[in-house]
Amino acid sequence: MDSGNIQLVRRLERASVLVVDDEPGMRNFLVKTLTPYCLHVAEAGNADQAAALLAQRHFDVMILDNMMPGKKGIDWLAEQRDSGGFTDTIMVTAYADLETAIEAMRAGATDFVLKPFRSNQLLNAVGRCIQMAQLRRENMLLKRELEGQDIGQQRRELIGSSAAVSATRAMLARIRDVSTPVLLTGASGTGKEVVARHMHSTSKRAEAPFVPINCSAIPAELIESELFGHVAGAFPGASHAREGLLPSAQGGTVFLDDVTGLSPSAQSALRRVIEDGTVRPVGAEREIRLDLRFVLATSRALEREVAEGRFREDLFFRINVVELRMPTLAERETDIIELAELFLREIASRLALPTLEIDHATRAALLRHDWPGNIRELRNFIERSLIFGRFPLETLSPRGEQDEIAPLAQVERREILRALDATDGNRSEAARRLGVSRKTIDRKCASWGL
Structure with a gap:
C-alpha cells in the first residue's frame, strides 16, 4: 500500500x-x-x-x-x-x-x-x-492562537521533577481518557493551559482538535455566537453561517480558561452542552450533536462566586467533579531553575540574543524569590534579562520579608539561602548561625540543585 x-x-x-x-x-x-x-x-x-x-x-x-x-x-x-x-x-x-x-x-x-x-x-x-x-x-484555530495566545502557553508537556509536579502528573495519568469535565484551579500564571494541552496530547483524543478559549476575552454579546456558531441572518451582520468554536473541536478537547468570564446565559447554555452533548447555533432550529472533552480553568474561588451570585450553582456542580489544583511556582522547588534554563534557550533563540549563564548567585536569588506571578512572572523576568544582557537580581525579593505568612518549606529555603548569602557560601558557618548541622545544609542545597 x-x-x-x-x-x-x-x-x-x-x-x-x-x-x-x-x-x-x-x-x-x-x-x-x-x-x-x-x-x-x-x-x-x-x-x-x-x-x-x-x-x-x-x-x-x-x-x-x-x-x-x-x-x-x-x-x-x-x-x-x-x-x-x-x-x-x-x-x-x-x-x-x-x-x-x-x-x-x-x-x-x-x-x-x-x-x-x-x-x-x-x-x-x-x-x-x-x-x-x-x-x-x-487554519481557523491557528489564526486564533496566533492572534491571541502567548507562544509560551502552547507547550504540551509539564516541565519539572518536583514533588508537586510529580503528583500533578500522577493525577493526569489517572484521568487521561475519562470524559468527565476537569476543573483546573489555582493562582494565575501556574500553567493551566499547559496542563490542558498535556491532557489532550496524551489522551486518545490527541489527533482531534484542541481548542483554547479565553472566556473573559470575548464580549458578552458575542460569546454564544463564538462558542455555538450561528446561521445566516441570525443577527445584524451575520450574512453567512459560521461554525462555532465548540463544533470546531469535534472529537477533541475544549479548554475554557477563566470560565467565570461567561455571561449567565452562556453559563446556562454551557451546562446544557456538557449534560446533553448538543449545541444549538444562534438562530438555528436544530441542535448539533458533539463529542467533546471539557477542561475548565479559573483562578477564582468558585464557591465564593456561586455564593455571591456571579456563577451558576448548577454549572458549578456539573463541572466540579474532578478538580486539580495547580501548585504555585514557589511550591515547585528546583523546577524554578529547570524552567528558567528552558526559557533562556527558547527566548534567546526566538529573539536572536546571546543566552546568559545562571551562576550560583543567580540560582540562589531565583530560588529565594517567591514568584507571586508564578511561571508567567519567571518567563517575563528571563525575557527582560536577555534583552538587557544581565539578570536584574535587585528586582527579586522574597515576599516572606513582608507581613505575609509563607509555607514552612518556603520559609526554610529562604532562610538557608539568606544565611549562605551572608556567609559568602560558607555552609559550615551558615549551619552554625542557623543552629543546624552542616549535613542538613548540604542535603537541602542538593535538593535545590545548588
Whole structure:
C-alpha cells in the first residue's frame, strides 16, 4: 500500500458517515463500500430519516443523493444549512452540467460525485472531504492562537521533577481518557493551559482538535455566537453561517480558561452542552450533536462566586467533579531553575540574543524569590534579562520579608539561602548561625540543585 492510500485509510478509520439515498440498491452499495474503512456508517432512505439521525449524533460526512422523491437533495441541504446544519456533504448526481455543480456548492455541498462511480472514487471523495474539513478547522484555530495566545502557553508537556509536579502528573495519568469535565484551579500564571494541552496530547483524543478559549476575552454579546456558531441572518451582520468554536473541536478537547468570564446565559447554555452533548447555533432550529472533552480553568474561588451570585450553582456542580489544583511556582522547588534554563534557550533563540549563564548567585536569588506571578512572572523576568544582557537580581525579593505568612518549606529555603548569602557560601558557618548541622545544609542545597 502506497503512502497516499495509507493516509486515506487513516482519515477514514475515525470517520462517521451518513448515507442518504432512496434507492435500496445504491444505499446498500454505498454502505458496503464504506463500512470496512469507516468507524461508523448509518443509512437513511429519505430526508426525514436523515434529519432524525443527524439529531442523534455527529457525522463527519453525509453522502446525499440529489434526485429523491418529494424534494431534491440540493433543496433539502440548503434547508439544513439555513437551520444550523454544518455536516460536510458530498452530493451524488447523475448530471455533470456546470449549473448543477454551482447549485450544489451554493446549497453547501463540499464535493460531488457523478454516477456511475467506482468504489475508490467514493472513498477518495470522503477522504478529501475529511481532509478539507480538518484543514479548515486547523487554519481557523491557528489564526486564533496566533492572534491571541502567548507562544509560551502552547507547550504540551509539564516541565519539572518536583514533588508537586510529580503528583500533578500522577493525577493526569489517572484521568487521561475519562470524559468527565476537569476543573483546573489555582493562582494565575501556574500553567493551566499547559496542563490542558498535556491532557489532550496524551489522551486518545490527541489527533482531534484542541481548542483554547479565553472566556473573559470575548464580549458578552458575542460569546454564544463564538462558542455555538450561528446561521445566516441570525443577527445584524451575520450574512453567512459560521461554525462555532465548540463544533470546531469535534472529537477533541475544549479548554475554557477563566470560565467565570461567561455571561449567565452562556453559563446556562454551557451546562446544557456538557449534560446533553448538543449545541444549538444562534438562530438555528436544530441542535448539533458533539463529542467533546471539557477542561475548565479559573483562578477564582468558585464557591465564593456561586455564593455571591456571579456563577451558576448548577454549572458549578456539573463541572466540579474532578478538580486539580495547580501548585504555585514557589511550591515547585528546583523546577524554578529547570524552567528558567528552558526559557533562556527558547527566548534567546526566538529573539536572536546571546543566552546568559545562571551562576550560583543567580540560582540562589531565583530560588529565594517567591514568584507571586508564578511561571508567567519567571518567563517575563528571563525575557527582560536577555534583552538587557544581565539578570536584574535587585528586582527579586522574597515576599516572606513582608507581613505575609509563607509555607514552612518556603520559609526554610529562604532562610538557608539568606544565611549562605551572608556567609559568602560558607555552609559550615551558615549551619552554625542557623543552629543546624552542616549535613542538613548540604542535603537541602542538593535538593535545590545548588
